[in-house]
Amino acid sequence: MRVLVTGAAGFIGSHLVDRLLADGHEVAGVDDLSTGHHRNDAIDLWRADVADPALADRVAAFGPEVVCHLAAQVSVRVSVGDPLADARTNVLGTANVLEAARRAGARKVVFTSSCAVYGVPDTLPVPPDAELRPASPYAASKVAGEVYAGMYSALHGLDHTILTLANVYGPRQTPEGEAGVVSIFTDALLTGKPTRVYGDGGQTRDYVYVLDVVDAFARATGSAASGLRLNVGTGVQTTDRDLHSLVARAAGAPDDPEFAPPRLGDLPAMAVDASRTRETLGWRPRTTLADGLAETVAWARSAQAGA
Ligand SMILES: NC(=O)c1ccc[n+]([C@@H]2O[C@H](COP(=O)([O-])OP(=O)(O)OC[C@H]3O[C@@H](n4cnc5c(N)ncnc54)[C@H](O)[C@@H]3O)[C@@H](O)[C@H]2O)c1
The missing domain is CATH 3.40.50.720 (NAD(P)-binding Rossmann-like Domain)
Structure with missing residues (x-):
């Protein structure tokens, strides 16, 4: 087609x-x-x-x-x-x-x-x-x-x-994107730059x-x-603080973010129910967050090495 x-x-x-x-x-x-x-x-x-x-x-x-x-x-x-x-x-x-x-x-x-x-x-x-x-x-x-x-x-x-x-999230994402937090953390943690979590780190997203x-x-x-x-989406909420820990683990970097005041307009929590997507398209997410982050970090590492 x-x-x-x-x-x-x-x-x-x-x-x-x-x-x-x-x-x-x-x-x-x-x-x-x-x-x-x-x-x-x-x-x-x-x-x-x-x-x-x-x-x-x-x-x-x-x-x-x-x-x-x-x-x-x-x-x-x-x-x-x-x-x-x-x-x-x-x-x-x-x-x-x-x-x-x-x-x-x-x-x-x-x-x-x-x-x-x-x-x-x-x-x-x-x-x-x-x-x-x-x-x-x-x-x-x-x-x-x-x-x-x-x-x-x-x-x-x-x-x-x-x-x-x-x-x-995944390979080829740039830190500027709508949901670039994975690539922002990945990029910073691989290059030893400081990372920042807004608010108390309890805000959630569905990755x-x-x-x-x-x-x-x-x-x-x-x-x-x-x-x-x-x-x-996966229906699973992951907090910003937990995401930082997961990316740090995948990158082999210290899990030690700075905390900054919450940003105006940031939504407190999000996850989506994909059951209709499963029923109509036979679709379901197959990649665990740990596996996906490992792939993302490996890609970022090789992109940085080639840069
Ligand atoms: N990344 C996410 O988490 C996410 C979440 C929800 C929805 N989306 C949607 O998914 C789509 C793809 O997003 P992405 O994350 O790949 O972002 P991206 O910025 O990598 O991709 C958008 C592409 O559109 C092109 N573009 C922008 N303005 C254009 C214009 N006027 N004419 C032609 N091309 C133009 C850009 O050059 C870019 O290649 C978007 O519609 C976005 O709103 C993304």
Whole structure:
């Protein structure tokens, strides 16, 4: 099948490209390389802005059956500082990708959302039909993308699945990303720099390994999960303090972070319930946090050695 991946040069997108190629698909990518790096010469990567109206002609020329839309402004903090720039990429860019997919006659768009859409939820792990309570421009832009994807299904019959990702980690993640804490700790602990935990270290997140995440994308490109929001996470909450200990152990470094005051706007706790994802796609996370962190540290060590 022919698949277009937006954000193909990014952390998750580049792993998805590798997975789709390994599955025998014909893949093209679009990315403006604002944060991504071109890593795979086996695909045609167009350097373009997803909000550029000229995108539609290129997409039509490629003729994808499925578009996996991952390109985004990914930082909550950047979105608070410049909400218009965030909306330009994440809202206008998504509308543009959906329109390009429709005009190209694509069957389906897989839209990448974030557990940030749930804000401070009533229950943990959060089910995929929980109320959406976006608490940042980034989260609001993801909600807008979800609504647009649903609208394109209703109006034009362009199928979609929404994958709502927990905190993704793994090789190729850079410390600047939305959930870069694993790579921040890894980078610092391997180079002997100080590490910092905010608040009392009790804030929790749901860490899911990037190869498990791209497995969910690969499964979502089929006809299952039509029109659904699916959570992609482990359901397990890990505190910042415990995460530090786990990364320190994997890196063979001292487990001795500095503590800093809590940051305004940080959500206290998050984990997502992926049972609907298991029921509809047969997906489950296969990588334990200890194994995933070991892979991540090994990759960072070799990247630093090669730098
Ligand atoms: N990493 C996580 O924990 C996480 C969690 C929830 C959701 N997500 C979502 O997953 C997707 C991928 O995120 P990632 O972690 O791989 O981040 P990333 O920054 O590595 O990837 C995003 C890619 O999009 C590209 N991009 C940015 N603006 C663009 C534009 N205007 N036009 C074209 N390309 C553009 C960047 O160059 C980059 O390669 C995003 O939609 C993000 O919101 C990520």
